[in-house]
Amino acid sequence: MQPVATTFFFYLLSGLAVLGGILVITRKNPVHSALALILTLLSLAGLYLMLYAPFVAGVQIILYAGGIMVLFLFVIMLVNLERSAKEEQFNKQWIAGTAAALALGVLFILVYTGGKALFPEHLAQLPEQSNTQEVAILLYGNYMFAFEIASLLLLVAIIGAVVMAKKRI
Amino acid sequence: MAPITTLHYLVVAAALFVLGVVGVLTRRNVVVVLMSIELILNAVNLNLVAFSRIWGLQGQIFSIFVITDAAAEAAVGLGILIAFFRNKETVNVDEVDLLKW
Numbered sequence: 001m002q003p004v005a006t007t008f009f010f011y012l013l014s015g016l017a018v019l020g021g022i023l024v025i026t027r028k029n030p031v032h033s034a035l036a037l038i039l040t041l042l043s044l045a046g047l048y049l050m051l052y053a054p055f056v057a058g059v060q061i062i063l064y065a066g067g068i069m070v071l072f073l074f075v076i077m078l079v080n081l082e083r084s085a086k087e088e089q090f091n092k093q094w095i096a097g098t099a100a101a102l103a104l105g106v107l108f109i110l111v112y113t114g115g116k117a118l119f120p121e122h123l124a125q126l127p128e129q130s131n132t133q134e135v136a137i138l139l140y141g142n143y144m145f146a147f148e149i150a151s152l153l154l155l156v157a158i159i160g161a162v163v164m165a166k167k168r169i
Numbered sequence: 170m171a172p173i174t175t176l177h178y179l180v181v182a183a184a185l186f187v188l189g190v191v192g193v194l195t196r197r198n199v200v201v202v203l204m205s206i207e208l209i210l211n212a213v214n215l216n217l218v219a220f221s222r223i224w225g226l227q228g229q230i231f232s233i234f235v236i237t238d239a240a241a242e243a244a245v246g247l248g249i250l251i252a253f254f255r256n257k258e259t260v261n262v263d264e265v266d267l268l269k270w
Contacts, residue, residue, distance in 0.1 A: 010173045014181040021185050021208055025192035030200045037204050040185070044211055047178070051222045053229050056214075056236075063236055068207070068243045075247040076200055079254045084261070090195045091263050097194030105187035112179050119175050124225045138230050150237045157241030164248030167255070 009050060016043040028089055030076045034069060041065045052126040055135050178219035186212035197261045199253075203246050210239045 020040030027033045041064045048057035091097075127134050139147055185208055192205025214232040221228025254260055 006173050018184050021188035024204055033201050033204055048218050051218050053218045056229050056232050079260050091197050094195035098191050101187050101190040108183035116176050120223055123223055143230055153241050157244045161244040161248035165251045
């Protein structure tokens with residue numbers, strides 16, 4: 001099925017994503033930052049749907065907007081300080097930091113516009129009905145080893161998080 | 170209007186990446202710094218999925234691995250934050266100066 005009104009939805013979703021990103025780094029209250037980050041994550045899930053990646057979009061919503069953000073909100077509640085909201089939110093070298101990041105962005109745009117001839121004009125034939133199936137075949141076939149390593153990484157991360165957060169080991 | 174090409178997606182991802190870098194470099198609250206890292210990882214994911222649109226499914230596989238990494242990173246980072254908060258009663262990055270000479 002051909003996506004409808006691609007241009008309109010692309011600009012809507014990417015505008016929402018960038019707006020959410022700006023809110024994340026400017027809000028004083030970390031809870032507001034977390035909610036703005038959820039806005040960004042959901043609009044990125046919409047962009048993934050437009051790029052024929054429904055499985056990644058689902059994982060994005062369930063794992064990011066559902067799992068990781070709940071973790072963030074829990075920790076914000078645990079360490080929430082009345083005092084920290086009144087403090088200065090930006091550090092002393094914020095002008096230099098912003099300038100360096102903007103220079104990086106300009107470099108990105110220059111590289112992308114200079115190298116856009118390298119991108120092939122025709123798009124790949126991606127499976128529409130069986131995206132999850134194709135992803136699973138690749139994940140359990142060619143990328144089996146990386147998949148197992150990822151499970152090991154998650155195990156180590158769980159143990160590490162418990163050890164870090166525990167009062168007395 | 171002009172059709173949406175891969176370049177459009179790359180520009181959006183670059184904007185998100187720069188916003189994340191600004192957040193990491195300028196904010197003092199550790200929680201917001203970790204959220205900015207999530208922004209950076211999401212920009213990378215958008216790049217990977219946009220490239221998978223022109224070169225095949227492998228980009229989506231790698232974006233799933235990046236999401237796994239992001240989950241592990243968030244869990245460990247927030248654990249460190251809790252341990253740090255218990256010791257120093259603060260969440261500001263520039264007050265983490267024990268190793269600073």
